[in-house]
Amino acid sequence: MTENEEEAPAAYAGGQVSTSVQLGVLGDRPTLDVPFNITGYTNKMMEDNQVATVDDVIVHDPSVSDQTLSGVSSAWNIRGFKAQQQDVQLNGLYGIAPNGSLGGTINYITKRAGSEPxxxxxxxxxxxxxxxxxxxxxxxxxxxxxxxxxxxxxxxxxxxxxxxxxxxxxxxxxxxxxxxxxxxxxxxxxxxxxx
Incomplete structure (x- = not known):
């Protein structure tokens, strides 16, 4: 997940994991207040690690591993359950177990313009x-x-x-x-x- 520089959520020590996440129509919510496990990575984390793909992000989450065997499609193992590119969300929550993925989903947050050009x-x-x-x-x-x-x-x-x-x-x-x-x-x- 990314956020623009203007509205960067508060982050834990180190500035790479945010203390709140964007859940679509539910808005921004503190990660400790949602009824499921969720991790939000900040723009700082992505810049610090020179992230180019989602696989460069998930390497930092011990509950997620890359299972991709080809550049044609992506697959991950989330908490022991297989997830594929159909289990990817854009800007929010569309279901707790979409497309049969019990382990979780990957949520992309689109970029917005910040206060500075x-x-x-x-x-x-x-x-x-x-x-x-x-x-x-x-x-x-x-x-x-x-x-x-x-x-x-x-x-x-x-x-x-x-x-x-x-x-x-x-x-x-x-x-x-x-x-x-x-x-x-x-x-x-x-x-x-x-x-």
Missing amino acids: LNRVKILYGSDSVFTQQVDFGRRTDDGKAGLRINVLNRNGETSFDEHVRTDSITIGADYKGDRYRLGFDYGYVYNKVS
């Missing part, structure tokens, strides 16, 4: 010969009410699975903060080819 370019090379370029752009209006965050990624190369992967994606997150409400719009396009 953001222009970030990342270039990464790793995992045998995978070359990744990423552009992250974020702005808010002068009054801070409306925001726009755009993220563009290109990943291309040979993976450790003896496969060639090409991924192109763009995500757009727009939001508007009123006095007692917040509206959001997310758009994402991902092209992924594995051969």
